[in-house]
Amino acid sequence: MAVSFKVKLMVAMVLAVMVVLLASFELIRIRVADYFEATLRNQYAQQFQLSEERDAERLAAYSSEIINNTSNPRLLAALFEEDLSRFYYDLSQELEPFQRGVEDRHATSRAWPFFRFIREDGRYLRPPKFGTGNVQEATNALPGVLSPFPEDQLESLLSGLRTAADEMPSARSGYLVAKIKEEPILLKAFVCPVDDAFGMFLGDLILVIPWQAAGVREKGTLDAVAVKGEVFDGDGRVRSQEWPMLGETLAASGRKEGNQRVRIEGSSYLVFSEMLDTDPRFPVAERAILFSTDEQERLLSGIRNIFLLFALAGFLVSLLLSHVLAGGLHAPVLRLREAAHRIGKGDYSARVEVRSRDELGQLGDAFNSMAEGLELKERYKAVLSKVADRKVADRLMQGQINLGGETVHATVMFCDIRGFTRMTEGMDPHEVIAIMNTHMTAMTEIVHAHGGVVDKFVGDEIMALFGVPVPGDDDIGQALRCAKAMVARCQEMNASREPPIEIGIGIAHGEMVAGCMGSEDRLNYTVLGDRVNLASRLCSQAKPMEIVVDEPVRNATGLDLPDSERQTIALKGFETAPPFYIVRDK
Template sequence: MPALSYRTKLVLAMSLVVAAVTGSTIFVTERQVQTGYQRLFEEQFHHQTQAFAEHRARQLQELSTLCKTTAEKVRVVSAMEEALASNDPDLLYDNLDVEGLSLINRQAEVAAAEQSISTSQAPADETDGATAMVVDASGHPLVPTKPRSYFPTFLDVQQGKPVALFKKRLTTADLQRQEIGYLAVKQARPKSGSPADFHLREFIVTPLIIEPTNELLGAIVVSYPVSDLTSQTLPEGMQELMSGIWLDGQIYGPAMPSSLHPSINSRVSSMMRHLPQSTGPHSDLNPLYDGKKPHRLFIKEIPHNPLFPAAAQVGLYSLHEAMKEQRGLRLVILGFGLFALVVGIGFVMLISHGFSKPIEQLVQGTNRVRQGDFETPVEVKTRDELGTLAASFNEMTKDLALKERYRAVLSQVTDREVASQMISGQIRLGGEIRSCSVVFCDIRGFTSLTENMPPAEVIALLNEHMTALNRVVHKHHGVVDKFVGDLIMAIFGAPMSYGHDALNAARCALEMLQVRTALNETSTHRIEMGIGLATGEMLAGCMGSADRLNYTVLGERVNLASRLCSSAGRMELLIDRNTYDALPPDTIVEPTAPLELKGFSDPIPAYRLLALPAPQPIPAPV
């Protein structure tokens, strides 16, 4: 991936800031719109449910009182006993007409004057009016032989389904008070047996009880269609409301889209099971979709008696307007964001031009420094921070140029590793005791070899020889301490130890002999060497004065290595006891007679090093 320019980064940063601010604004605005519509829907649904409850209470108050008063009359209870005993329902209905059933029916007709809630727009039939009937204690209706306008003829069509629900409660002999609730009643002329063929009706079941014995004789059952109160009770501005009543797993309401009935039924059933009992409305935050149009669902449980199934008032609100408003606000905010982005990029391009040019010059200067050019300064055009940076850069390149010259000169007069550590300040005047190995390598018969040789040829001979052996020393982590004529002194373990310093020194010395042997095959002059190697503690550090330093090692083991080199024969490598002990057990050596060496009072044991075991390969990573 290519590196980005400073100007590009500024443009990207500006774009990200504008995008973040625009996105945050859109998010906050949409949340506020959603919250506002949510609050509006809650208020609308609360108004609807409150109006529905008040209207229902007004309808039921007088009608339920009339039913109770009629059922408590002694004449009605006596007529019920006689009708049951003589199997003459007309006896009962005649007395009821006299005592108030007709009045009850007229009151129910008033309650039924509102539009009936249904899931279809079917024409009115027998289920659209108010009805009244009497059932015995087992739940069976007492059917009059004389025509009664209020008697529910739809019972024959639906084969007594509501009666069966009454029967379940009546047969338990615990209907001791009036109960009110909803039931879905099939139309007198059903179409398909689907939920669209059912109308929702409200039932008032008033028990007929013999007072002294508290015996249940039966019940007066009055029903009328449930009114659709939405259009009559909602104030202006609530036209998005769609309402209905959910009863026993099925939604009823002409305004409810039929495509949403399964989803509404499932969602309301789940809410009725899991929400706590409360008189307030509940909202489902997950929208329902009619095609691509989202809707918000609200429910409120309608109080009911145990004789009837659970019911709830359902409000369905279209979120189309809210989504449309959100889209409009989103486009407006995006437009402002795009305008701000264009203006911001223009300012960035204008301002960054003054930044990018000096920075590009600094980058070019850095590339020249990386390539070794310390002489070309960066032009200082301004007096601001960038101008100060350019001036500092020029001063830095001067210092780097001087330091590089020092490094080049120092690397030529001493070892690279020593030079690097001296420049970095890791090596100071003085020394420290370190365990090291020292190799001395000297050419045998150098004086006689170069006696009649021109000086230039002597220098070329030594340069070829020293260059090849110097590479061998560095290969084995050694440091070339000095060149003294035809002698090389190398240190292993100072100023840095790589571990196994004695082994590294031994391998280096053996390879020196091999390299020299190979050079003898191609060089004009044949050279033979002697090498001495000793190991032990010695003083390592910068020796000399504050004006002129030389990193070296001093000590008895250094002298021993020099004496072993002098005692070694042509193409022979002598090592001391300490070095031999530090080498692997399978090292091949040949002991020599104890050597009488200058500077040592006792004879020194020494060994001719012939071969070392081959290095073990490094295992591949698993």
């Protein structure tokens, strides 16, 4: 089913309004999202920098306090003698104030801050279970020595953090993952080198504390650290199972990200992460801060609801306006369509009423001018068809005829009435013209039926062309068949009229010049040449109801005419008398 122009216009206008509204909403959504992301990115940078600065300050403070508290000669003597019970007992006593402060800031119910010492030669000094000498209690239960982890696990974790023999001792920190009953625990380890009074390196004292995010956590934010494939929250609890999307995101990023979102516990978060620059002896760690986008989504939801209301209102208003505007545009187009249909059916008098001076009004004026031009052209064509053959008239109107003349190979036929002057002697002129018009009309119809062109009427003679202005497939054969049909039609008409009319026909084929000829102000399309003159002379040689053809016509049509009937006619301009043949019905 065809859709009307009015409906298409209304749909287009409504769609345009809706597209503008949707594009506006999308632009606002993008701007809001970009603003939130930029704000959160700055907030992330500040928090991450603050966390790094606090870790650096804490490492420096721990290193300084440990150096100050491990300079006790008795402690160093126990270390030289490798009296581990005395060493860890004295170390616990010396570091108790420091350990208590660390405990207050970082301890949880699952683990205490504790120390371990690794000698300069890489030996891990494991605290003994029971003291010796004056130490009557289990040294591994002392504050600062107590650990919830198996000692074998600690030795495996901490031994790899020692200072190498060819390395300059320096303080460093990083993350470790230990396990209690197969549950991963995130630890923060601080490695502090210990020297004697003479500056000789004795080994590394390692402080291990449960990890917690530093600082006050803002509402709507989450801290996370990914180490060795496990994800921990800001309280150090493993969340790999609860936060699988975050684990995949951190595993794939390895750099700052601001356009990755994850859903955690029903809320959407924007993830910013960064690989931590830790000592290579520590496992690779990635720190992330997650910012809730719930506020952003609520804002966008409110904007979306407002836009939906605007969209509904815009739809209704645009529908009403488009109906009015489309109606104003559709009526002139409808009038143009109806007028165009009339023009298509040949009614060149069709015009449209112009009611405005806008583009549609100008279109109406242009259409009317076109219709007037077509009407005038049709009048010219009708007049031209009266004085020239319709094929010639059509090609003249189309500008397809060379006005300067061109050489062509064509067939020319002349047909005149025998004894016309004697036959019409004493007749009323009007009766003579009526007879002539009836005869010429019948002959013209036969010429057109055989693809010929009526060149001109000269008195009682008709001149017809075949092969010009448009050549055909069998112009010579068509000319001969046309001549026979003209004779037959004349005999048929003679049966019902008085006096009878007898015609003679001459046909010649060959090279000639065709074109518009005459004066500057009046031209006539015709052909000139020896073959034209020959056809005219052959016509004059034909007896009543005879057809006379030249040799090219006889040869081309395959007429079975014996050479005994070959005759010649002397013509001015021909060195030899051209032969001709009389076509006789068998």
